[in-house]
Amino acid sequence: xxxKIELAWLFSFKQVFEHKSFKQAAFALNLPSSxxxxxxxxxxxxxxxxxxxxxxxxxxxTEAGSALYEQVLPMLDAMDSRLVEISAxxxxxxxxxxxxxxxxxxxxxxxxxxxxxxxxxxxxxDTNLAPTQGLEDGxxxxxxxxxxxxxxxxxxxxxxxxxxxxxxxxPHLVARYSPQLSLGRFKQLPCITxxxxxxxxxxxxxxxxATFTLPVYSAYRVNSAHLAKExxxxxxxxxxxxxxxxxxxxxxxxxxxxxxEKDPEDLVLYAVFNGRHKTARxxxxxxxxxxxxxxxxxxxxxxxxxxxxxxG
Numbered sequence: 001x002x003x004k005i006e007l008a009w010l011f012s013f014k015q016v017f018e019h020k021s022f023k024q025a026a027f028a029l030n031l032p033s034s035x036x037x038x039x040x041x042x043x044x045x046x047x048x049x050x051x052x053x054x055x056x057x058x059x060x061x062t063e064a065g066s067a068l069y070e071q072v073l074p075m076l077d078a079m080d081s082r083l084v085e086i087s088a089x090x091x092x093x094x095x096x097x098x099x100x101x102x103x104x105x106x107x108x109x110x111x112x113x114x115x116x117x118x119x120x121x122x123x124x125x126d127t128n129l130a131p132t133q134g135l136e137d138g139x140x141x142x143x144x145x146x147x148x149x150x151x152x153x154x155x156x157x158x159x160x161x162x163x164x165x166x167x168x169x170x171p172h173l174v175a176r177y178s179p180q181l182s183l184g185r186f187k188q189l190p191c192i193t194x195x196x197x198x199x200x201x202x203x204x205x206x207x208x209x210a211t212f213t214l215p216v217y218s219a220y221r222v223n224s225a226h227l228a229k230e231x232x233x234x235x236x237x238x239x240x241x242x243x244x245x246x247x248x249x250x251x252x253x254x255x256x257x258x259x260x261e262k263d264p265e266d267l268v269l270y271a272v273f274n275g276r277h278k279t280a281r282x283x284x285x286x287x288x289x290x291x292x293x294x295x296x297x298x299x300x301x302x303x304x305x306x307x308x309x310x311x312g
Contacts, residue, residue, distance in 0.1 A: 004046045010076055012039035013051060017069050020059050093285045094120035101143035103127035114289050121282060138282050142272040147204040147265040148211040156275035158287060161294045163242035165264040168255040170235035183261050185213060190237035192228050193218040203240055205262035212262055229255075241262045 015025035016036065026033040044051050090166070101107060114244035115123055123131065126139075143160070150157050174181070177189055184204070193216060205212040220236050222228055225245060232239040232246075233254055249255040271290065273283055 008042040009039040012036045093118040096122045101123040157270045161269040163267045166260040169238040174256045191216040192220045192237040192239040195221040195223045195273045204265040
C-alpha cells in the first residue's frame, strides 16, 4: 500500500485537515490550491476512502480522515524532524578530514585554530612539499605549490596565496656571466632548481597570457627555499625566489636581481580538492577559513611566510 502513496499527498491532507481549507493549506505549503486538491483526491483514490466532507460552507474530516490524521500523520512529523536533524549534520563541520600539505609553521598554526573551532572534527595530516599522490588516495584537500597553469584534471584548484618572483644571483656571479644573461643563453649557466617540487628542473616565465618554459642546467637541486637562497648567496648558481623572501638580501647587496626578457611566473599556493562530487562541508569550511586568513595577512607577515615557501 505504502508504495502507491506519495508523501506529498499526505502532507497536503495534513494541512487541509488542520486548516479546514484548501486555500489556507496551499498557502502554508506554498503550492497552488489545485495541487493540494489533486493530492487529497489522489490519496482518497489510493486508499479507496473518503477522507474529507466538502460543502459550500464548511469542510470536515470523515471518520477515516480523522483516523488517518491521528494514527499515521504523527509518524510523518517524526520523520520530518529526523530529516531536518540529518540535514543539519550535513552543514556541520564534523567527521574525519584528511589533508596533504607543506610543513609550514603558519599553516600549522591556522590548522590547529580551525580544529579548535570545530571540536567534532578529527584530522589526519601528512606533510609533503612535492606530493606524488593525494586525492586519488582519499585525501580530502591537498595544498601544493605551482607556477603557471596547472595540468587539466577533474580536481578543482583554488588559489590561496601568490608571490611574485625574481631571478637572483650573487653579485660576483652576475658580474662573471653578465654577457650571457639572456633567456637564449641562460640554460647553459649554473642554476639552482627544485628537486621534485614544481616538476623539477624547468624554469617557467610569463609570456603574455601564456607561459614560457626554460630547461636550465643545475648541479644544485633542492626542495627548500632556505637551501636555495643560501646557495644563491654563496654563488653556487642563479635561483628563482619569491621577491619578498629575498628583498632584504637584494637591498643589502648580497643578492642581485637578474632582469631578463621575460619575468618569472608567480609562485602560487593552491588548495586542490575533488570537484566531481558535492564538496563536503568540512572541506568548504576549511577553504573559507584559509582564504580569510591569507587575505587578512598583513604585508609584514608575508616576509616570514615567504621565507618558508618553496622556491622555483
